Amino acid sequence: xxxxxxxxVFLVLLLVARTTFAAVxxxxxxxxxxxxxxxxxxxxxxxKVRLVINNNDPTPEEFESYSLNREKVIPGKSKTVIFIGPLxxxxxxFFGEFYPRTAQGVVIAR
Amino acid sequence: xxxNAVILVLQEILxxxxxxxxxxxxxxxxxxxxxxxxxxxxxxxxxAVLSGTVGxxxxxxIMPTVSAWFDYSGLEIIDAVMQFGIIGSLLGFCxxxxxxxxxxxxPTRSLIASIFLIAAVALGIVREGSExxxxxxxxxxxxxxxxxxxxxxxxxxxxxxxxxxxxxxxLVSLKPRHAFRAxxxxxxxxxxxxxAQGVLLLTQADWLPYTAELWDSSNLLAEYSVPxxxxxxxxxxxxxxxxxxxxAYIVTALLVLSSPLLVLARAQAQxxxx
Numbered sequence: 503x504x505x506x507x508x509x510x511v512f513l514v515l516l517l518v519a520r521t522t523f524a525a526v527x528x529x530x531x532x533x534x535x536x537x538x539x540x541x542x543x544x545x546x547x548x549x550k551v552r553l554v555i556n557n558n559d560p561t562p563e564e565f566e567s568y569s570l571n572r573e574k575v576i577p578g579k580s581k582t583v584i585f586i587g588p589l590x591x592x593x594x595x596f597f598g599e600f601y602p603r604t605a606q607g608v609v610i611a612r
Numbered sequence: 613x614x615x616n617a618v619i620l621v622l623q624e625i626l627x628x629x630x631x632x633x634x635x636x637x638x639x640x641x642x643x644x645x646x647x648x649x650x651x652x653x654x655x656x657x658x659x660a661v662l663s664g665t666v667g668x669x670x671x672x673x674i675m676p677t678v679s680a681w682f683d684y685s686g687l688e689i690i691d692a693v694m695q696f697g698i699i700g701s702l703l704g705f706c707x708x709x710x711x712x713x714x715x716x717x718x719p720t721r722s723l724i725a726s727i728f729l730i731a732a733v734a735l736g737i738v739r740e741g742s743e744x745x746x747x748x749x750x751x752x753x754x755x756x757x758x759x760x761x762x763x764x765x766x767x768x769x770x771x772x773x774x775x776x777x778x779x780x781x782x783l784v785s786l787k788p789r790h791a792f793r794a795x796x797x798x799x800x801x802x803x804x805x806x807x808a809q810g811v812l813l814l815t816q817a818d819w820l821p822y823t824a825e826l827w828d829s830s831n832l833l834a835e836y837s838v839p840x841x842x843x844x845x846x847x848x849x850x851x852x853x854x855x856x857x858x859x860a861y862i863v864t865a866l867l868v869l870s871s872p873l874l875v876l877a878r879a880q881a882q883x884x885x886x
Contacts, residue, residue, distance in 0.1 A: 526818075550822060554684075561750035564743070568835045571852060572816055575687060575743055577676040578750065583684035585818040600747055602616055 526552045526585070533557045533576070536601035547591040547611040553584045563605060567596035570609065587611070613757045617764025620747060622772055624740040626845035628664075629776035631736055631802055632657060635729060637783045637795040638873075642709070644788070645880045649715055651722040652729070660730045664737025671738050672745035685817035692817075694739045695810035699803050699864055701732035706871035711879060714872075789881035796869065796877055798846070804865035805848025808857040815854065823855040 529551060532539040536559065545551045557563055557576040565584060566573045576582045589611040598605025636657065642650040671678075678686040705728040708721050744765070751761045783791045814820040830851035834840050843849035848861065 550818075552818075560753065562746045564747075568851065569830065571812060571850075571854075574816065575675065575679075575746060577679055577746065580676055580679055581684060582679055582687075585816055588822055599620060600616075600750065 526550050528552045528554060530554045530556065531607070533559055533563050533598065533605065535559065536561075536563070536598065536604045538596075538598070538605055538607040541607040542610060543607070544610045544612060545587065545589070548588045550585060550587045553586055555582050555584065557581070562600060564599035565596060566599040567594060567609075569594045570596060572596070573599075614760035614764045617747075617761040618768045618771075621744055621765045621768035623841060623845075624744050625769065625772040626775065626842070627802075627805075628733065628736045628740055629772045630779060630798075630845055632660070632733055633776045633779040633783070634795050634798045634802065635733065636780055637791055638799065639729070640784060641788060641792045641795070641880065642876070645883055646714075646876075649718045649722070650709075650725075651719060652726045656726050656729050657733075660733035661737065663730065664734035665741060667734060667738035668741030668745055671742040672749065675742065675746060682817070685819070688813040688817035689819070691739060692810045692813040694735050695806045695813065698732050698735045698739075698806050699810075701728045701735065702799065702803050703867060703871065704728035705732065706868060706873045709876060710872040711875050712872075714876075788884050789877070792877045792880050796873055799873075800865040800868035801847040803868045804861035807860040807864035808848055808850065808853065811857045811860045812854075815856070820856060823857075825852050826855055826858050828852045 527546065527549060529543055529545065531543060531553060533555065543553075555565060555576055557578060557580055560578045562575060562577045564573065564575045565582075570586055570589075572584055572586060574582060574584055586609065589609070591611050594609040594611065596607050596609060636654070639650075639652050639654070639656070643652065675687070678690055680686060682689050705725050708725040708728060714721055748761070748765070751757050783794055786794060811820060815822065828851060833843070833849070833851065835844060835849065835851045840849060840851070850857065853861075
């Protein structure tokens with residue numbers, strides 16, 4: 503196989519990979535008044551999930567979870583995306599690092 | 613809000629403070645044993661902190677825009693680029709001091725080494741400092757939280773800077789060759805931590821594939837506990853790392869450990885024992 507055709511195969515594979523990624527289940531989480539809605543999200547176990555977070559507050563928040571190994575700043579009045587999993591069945595607490603007293607939630611993988 | 617601000621700010625500044633301390637020990641040793649060759653003044657800290665702070669303000673300002681890039685994974689991608697930039701700068705520093713050519717053209721090599729040094733520390737400050745600035749900017753609109761957050765932030769800065777002094781004086785009070793080696797090992801672990809974090813960011817953005825969790829020591833030593841946080845800042849302790857994270861950590865740490873800086877450490881040990 504020539505180098506050029508190898509590149510084409512690589513590109514096609516990459517596109518196939520992108521479309522499979524697009525089939526990832528998506529869930530939405532809202533932040534309002536330093537609270538997560540819903541505070542409990544159920545996701546399928548052993549599956550990668552695309553978590554869309556809408557911060558409706560004017561203040562920034564930081565999504566953080568030690569058990570999920572995730573940390574991300576979400577500026578005020580903005581949207582963000584975090585990929586989580588695949589996870590073993592179980593409970594994975596998360597919190598908003600900027601307002602941890604109120605912003606609490608849990609991901610349940612079943 | 614007070615305690616929350618202390619923890620948050622401390623988490624962000626500890627890494628930068630640790631890096632500065634370790635690099636101060638290294639530059640201190642280099643200057644002591646190669647005064648004619650290594651011409652880097654301690655002023656590099658000032659340049660690094662100033663440019664890092666300006667950069668952090670700018671990054672915090674454009675963060676809402678960056679956040680929407682790459683299908684809302686912009687922060688992960690740009691942060692990962694910064695992480696790998698820090699590693700590249702640290703390796704650049706190590707290789708600029710290659711003893712085989714270090715003696716020749718000393719002023720140029722010292723200048724290159726200091727530029728890499730400033731870049732590494734400044735990028736570290738941009739990465740962590742921008743989150744503090746964003747957090748602080750959000751608080752300004754809330755008069756009831758303003759005082760506790762400012763006091764908490766100041767207290768965290770105090771604790772962070774004192775731990776840095778503690779590490780610096782702890783290391784320089786060792787025998788010189790031990791100080792050099794300990795600083796080199798800490799630098800290698802720090803670089804490994806940066807690589808593991810970079811990999812984690814790219815996994816979070818789905819740019820790197822999921823890899824199996826290697827172990828889970830969260831029952832043994834939780835990441836959110838005080839020793840867990842300190843170990844995280846110092847050597848990048850992670851309770852449940854993935855295969856790819858651990859691999860990146862080990863490879864990067866070995867790259868720093870096997871760099872020309874090790875040859876300098878050996879030369880320094882010989883010079884001090886004779």
